[in-house]
Amino acid sequence: MIVGKRKPFEEIKDLIGPYKKVLNVGCGTCVAVCLVGGEKEVDVLSAEIDMARRLSKEPIDIDSITVERQCDREYLEVLDDKVEGYDALLTMACGAGVQFLAERFPETPVLPMVDTTFIGVNQGVGWYEERCRSCSSCVLGVTGGVCPVTMCAKSLYNGPCGGTNHGKCEISDDQDCAWHMIYERLEKQGRLDGIIAFTPAREHENQVPRTTIQPGYKKPESEQ
Amino acid sequence: MRLEYPANVRIVRVPCTGKVDVMLMLRAFQKGADGVYCVGCLEGTCHYNAGNLRCRERVEHVQSMLDEMGMEKERVRMYNLSSGEGPTFAAYAKEMTAYIKEVGPSPLGTAQNKDE
Numbered sequence: 001m002i003v004g005k006r007k008p009f010e011e012i013k014d015l016i017g018p019y020k021k022v023l024n025v026g027c028g029t030c031v032a033v034c035l036v037g038g039e040k041e042v043d044v045l046s047a048e049i050d051m052a053r054r055l056s057k058e059p060i061d062i063d064s065i066t067v068e069r070q071c072d073r074e075y076l077e078v079l080d081d082k083v084e085g086y087d088a089l090l091t092m093a094c095g096a097g098v099q100f101l102a103e104r105f106p107e108t109p110v111l112p113m114v115d116t117t118f119i120g121v122n123q124g125v126g127w128y129e130e131r132c133r134s135c136s137s138c139v140l141g142v143t144g145g146v147c148p149v150t151m152c153a154k155s156l157y158n159g160p161c162g163g164t165n166h167g168k169c170e171i172s173d174d175q176d177c178a179w180h181m182i183y184e185r186l187e188k189q190g191r192l193d194g195i196i197a198f199t200p201a202r203e204h205e206n207q208v209p210r211t212t213i214q215p216g217y218k219k220p221e222s223e224q
Numbered sequence: 225m226r227l228e229y230p231a232n233v234r235i236v237r238v239p240c241t242g243k244v245d246v247m248l249m250l251r252a253f254q255k256g257a258d259g260v261y262c263v264g265c266l267e268g269t270c271h272y273n274a275g276n277l278r279c280r281e282r283v284e285h286v287q288s289m290l291d292e293m294g295m296e297k298e299r300v301r302m303y304n305l306s307s308g309e310g311p312t313f314a315a316y317a318k319e320m321t322a323y324i325k326e327v328g329p330s331p332l333g334t335a336q337n338k339d340e
Contacts, residue, residue, distance in 0.1 A: 009289075009292040010292075040247065044246055044250060044289075047247065047250040047254055048289055051250070051293050051295075051332060052292070052293040054332055055331055055332065
């Protein structure tokens, strides 16, 4: 899931700045699961903003709504007849949701309340760890299910580097060496011979926003 | 026991302090409460294992929010006692009331938009 972190309150106050009537829009999917931008978090933030503004003698009119997903047109549709009259929209969705919302309501300022941090896993309630950098060229099949792009400080496809230190990374003793983990995993599976295979480096330069069309689907003709 | 405690305390009963949510405390402040305190069972004696510990964490979360907003964070507190400690309950009510009297009423006003 996509994991986010709420922006510091000072930054939020600065972003909202002079606006007097805002709509706080939550997202009921990834950010709700990682406890940062779902219905409950939207209510908490709205209450906090309301009280902070009343304390600074600049009251704000703030309403809240949470849509199922902000990265899906059909769920944004419900906002069409609601955003009118608001000076700005606050959104607690991930970066994709923020942009999609801004795209749908280009006349209204859309302000992110959340910093999108990573694609990660749930280790416990409120505890998340990064596992994927969405690099577009997954090598997990040959690395025993340990991602060298995410787990290695240098994102090395063909490692380890000289900084591997008895299972730890040279940057910190808290950081495991990804390639040490890969070696151990493959050894356990009896697949060590595969570790020698060379993976060409990914071209990171000149990246453009990626598009995926799943097999069996195509863009509508109007978009082509 | 017929103990007296300050009349300004309004009690919201919950089955366990683990039921007390951040929003419940914030809503009280929004609606003009001068302070909020949760009285849970003694730590280590929760019937549901961690209800009072969760409440303490939430109280601390609300304290940090009040701080961010510019209100005295001690306006929200967590107290613990056993169900047999009536006098302690009254003592906590007095202690909290004394603190609130010291810092004064909530800067948010006694009712919503009172200033308007």
